Amino acid sequence: MKLFVCQVCTNILYFENRSCGRCGHQLAFMPERQILSAIEPAEEGFRTLTDHGTGRFFCANAEHDACNWLLETGETAGFCxxxxxxxxxxxxxxxxxxxxxxxxxxxxxxxxxxxxxxxxxxxxxxxxxxxxxxxxxxxxxxxxxxxxxxxxxxxxxxxxxxxxxxxxxxxxxxxxxxxxxxxxxxxxxxxxxxxxxxxxxxxxxxxxxxxxxxxxxxxxxxxxxxxxxxxxxxxxxxxxxxxxxxxxxxxxxxxxxxxxxxxxxxxxxxxxxxxxxxxxxxxxxxxxxxxxxxxxxxxxxxxxxxxxxxxxxxxxxxxxxxxxxxxxxxxxxxxxxxxxxxxxxxxxxxAQQKSVALAPEKPQAEPQQEEIGAA
Structure with a gap:
């Protein structure tokens, strides 16, 4: 795991940080670049300060404070x-x-x-x-x-x-x-x-x-x-x-x-x-x-x-x-x-093989009470 740096104040950040402890900027992880970036609200979505990109949106699970990853560029809703x-x-x-x-x-x-x-x-x-x-x-x-x-x-x-x-x-x-x-x-x-x-x-x-x-x-x-x-x-x-x-x-x-x-x-x-x-x-x-x-x-x-x-x-x-x-x-x-x-x-x-992650087959749901053995 890497250490990350806040693009605003150069504070050292950890992977799980949701905000910078020094300057208070909100943080989001950019999986395509493996970078934790400070972000600011934009006209649509957020602007990532690591590359000044705009129109980025959070994974739907950010609503539950369970994820701070960004969606792919161009995606506005769904899961990371x-x-x-x-x-x-x-x-x-x-x-x-x-x-x-x-x-x-x-x-x-x-x-x-x-x-x-x-x-x-x-x-x-x-x-x-x-x-x-x-x-x-x-x-x-x-x-x-x-x-x-x-x-x-x-x-x-x-x-x-x-x-x-x-x-x-x-x-x-x-x-x-x-x-x-x-x-x-x-x-x-x-x-x-x-x-x-x-x-x-x-x-x-x-x-x-x-x-x-x-x-x-x-x-x-x-x-x-x-x-x-x-x-x-x-x-x-x-x-x-x-x-x-x-x-x-x-x-x-x-x-x-x-x-x-x-x-x-x-x-x-x-x-x-x-x-x-x-x-x-x-x-x-x-x-x-x-x-x-x-x-x-x-x-x-x-x-x-x-x-x-x-x-x-x-x-x-x-x-x-x-x-x-x-x-x-x-x-x-x-x-x-x-x-x-x-x-x-x-x-x-x-690692030489390529794959593209798609949307989930169905929305996240309540748990089914089933027992799966280790295998």
């Missing part, structure tokens, strides 16, 4: 590149559900920042009615009879609204013995399944992928039951980035995909701050790194991983000094790095 992929959203007349949905949108927009930066092919349900990417944000049955499960099914990503509650998410993290559980992590993992469909299965790379992640034809339901009944293998850390990745090659790919997004986006932020790791106590030199490159355009994955390992060692040490959990509580062994490298090359190849 990120929100066009929304299917079902929570009940916005319920303040708690509205607040939860806003938290989900923060994570979803960070996801789309990455997808747009890479120019990855992402189709809506209008373009591909059967497999287009669509998000349903569902609340549990109010009488407690049915719980929503976060998961993926042929381009349909279901995110449980309950995950937006910090207490509930932490309860589930502890219950499932996970070192890391965030909303952004959910989005990155689930969209990994979508891109397995698009960049592996539909792109004729099944055999390449199987050579790295294993045979995906094994029964998924049985693999899932085995994982929850028996747990991961004792030596799982030798070959997998997480315990859940051991469940099935699909989950291994999705977990690895999510970690690749974690690594690249975090390193971009480190680069924006000009972070350099050079501990005097390091006599060997293995913990030295200068994060001064753009990981989104790095061709060689070794450049990325060679910066990531010293950076996370430093950040984990800082977190421990504060009595907090490690920022990145995972071990990257050579086999795991090999899998990440596969995803890196897959992303770079997939």
């Amino acid at each position: 590149r990120a929100c066009r992929h929304n299917g079902t959203i929570p009940n916005l007349s319920d303040p708690a559900q509205l607040a939860g949905w806003r938290e989900l949108e923060v994570a979803k927009h960070r996801l789309f920042y990455s997808l747009i930066r890479w120019k990855l092919p992402v189709k809506t349900r209008i373009e591909d009615p059967e497999h287009g990417l669509i998000f349903n944000f569902l609340a549990d049955d109010p009488v407690g009879q049915q719980k929503v499960m976060t998961g993926h099914d042929n381009g349909l990503v279901t995110i449980a609204l309950a995950e937006a509650d910090d207490f509930e998410r932490e309860r589930r993290r502890l219950e499932m013995d996970e070192p890391y559980r965030t909303l952004l992590g959910h989005f990155r993992h689930e969209v990994g399944h979508y891109f397995w469909d698009v960049l592996v299965r539909d792109a004729g790379r099944l055999e390449e992928c199987r050579a790295v992640f294993g045979d995906d034809t094994q029964d998924y339901g049985e693999a899932l039951r085995r994982h929850y009944d028996q747990g991961p293998p004792v030596d799982w850390q030798d070959n997998f980035v997480s315990a859940y990745a051991t469940t099935h090659p699909w989950e291994d790919f999705a977990e690895t995909w999510a970690h690749y997004l974690h690594i690249v986006d975090t390193l971009e932020m480190a680069s924006e701050f000009g972070i350099e790791i050079d501990p005097p106590a390091d006599q060997i030199g293995g913990l030295t790194a200068r994060v001064t490159f753009d990981p989104y355009v790095a061709e060689d994955f070794d450049t990325i991983v060679n910066a990531w390992l010293p950076f996370t060692f430093a950040m984990n040490s800082v977190a421990r000094a504060m009595g907090a959990r490690d920022l990145y509580p995972f071990i990257l062994t050579p086999p795991v790095i090999g899998k990440l490298g596969f995803v890196h090359h897959l992303v770079r190849q997939g």
